[in-house]
Amino acid sequence: MEIIASAPGKTILFGEHAVVYGEPAIAGAVNKRATIRLKEASDVSIFKSNDLGFEAELDTVAKRYRLKKGKPGIIKYILEILHKCHDHSPIELDLSLDIPIGSGLGSSAAVTVATLAALFKYQRKKFNKSFIAKKAHEIENNVQGVASPLDTRVSTFGGLIYLSKDKKISKFDTNLKSSFVIGYTSKRGNTGRMVKSVKSLKNRNPMVVNPIIKTIGKITDEAKIAIIKKQEFKLGELMNINQGLLDSLGVNTNELSRMVYLARKAGASGSKITGAGGGGSIIACCPRNQDRVFKALSYHDNAIKVNFSNRGVFVKEIR
Structure with missing residues (x-):
């Protein structure tokens, strides 16, 4: 057996x-x-x-x-x-x-x-x-x-x-019909370290960082509506806004930033870090141009095509 x-x-x-x-x-x-x-x-x-x-x-x-x-x-x-x-x-x-x-x-x-x-x-x-x-x-x-x-x-x-x-x-x-590309570097992120780093930044600058945290929450709720309404290009736009806020929290790296902008240049409707940052991965939303985005991210780093299941x-x- x-x-x-x-x-x-x-x-x-x-x-x-x-x-x-x-x-x-x-x-x-x-x-x-x-x-x-x-x-x-x-x-x-x-x-x-x-x-x-x-x-x-x-x-x-x-x-x-x-x-x-x-x-x-x-x-x-x-x-x-x-x-x-x-x-x-x-x-x-x-x-x-x-x-x-x-x-x-x-x-x-x-x-x-x-x-x-x-x-x-x-x-x-x-x-x-x-x-x-x-x-x-x-x-x-x-x-x-x-x-x-x-x-x-x-x-x-x-x-x-x-x-x-x-x-x-x-x-x-509902389910997303868009295709996605995950790009990832050889440098792994450390979730615990990045969470502590954001907490420290928040404690030092609460009047600035607290509104950023709240705004990320509002973006998530807007994304929920976009998914329900199947507004996949809106979803990409929200990903781009979210990425700017993650960058302001200090969780980005040169490698992740390069992949984020490569994906957009290759035709992704939006791209952002996925996970804690400090290394690891980005995700690109590709209602069109999945192959182009995959090729662009694979040139210097690693990439896989994914769909939600x-x-x-x-x-x-x-x-």
Whole structure:
């Protein structure tokens, strides 16, 4: 018997940093996924991935591993899941991943959600998506120290998600038809460091920064209306405005700024940082010219074409 589970990555459209201070955010699942194949092993648990070029033997009781090849990377999430949720009988997990690590596309959340779904199916446990999302958030909290429920929620349920000021999460009935391009650098952003940097700036200049945070929240609510009305060029315009405010918060870099303007020059209707900044990724909205934008961003950096996906986690058994 083999279990296969797959979960999507995500990207944030609006609300970075402002969401920390109670403002709304919009995020969506993308058509790039993490897939886990799980089956019984003979004597020791194994976690491997050809896509990431590693293999390790796992001690799920002690939360330790013996690396056979490659770099450990995302293995800490797997160990946490198996330590908390498994009976420690030997299993083999094989990860396929078309989400670039460190690109701001929620690879850890996708891997966590897919692994939990595969494990619970293997154990013959009854579960639903709400339970998976809750457990996945707990795992990410344990590993990272602090984690937003947005990533794991989006990866579990799919679609476009609106997080309100009172932290209620709702799914858009409509879906964006526009294509998007994610551009990412080799320099990864550090979310914790960037959040602290913005907090420090806010504490030093509250009369200036507080209105910026509020305005980002207003842009997010305007973007919500644009999505509902399918005003995709308006969405790009709002992304450009949002980018200017993120720049004023000091989370931009020369590499990210170059990609933002390259995307616009190549025909994107709008482009901005996605995620915490300080490295990582930008997202470009491309109702037209997706190929041109992709080519422009790929010349110096890395880029992938994405669309938003309504499909969240799924799991199946193969005999």
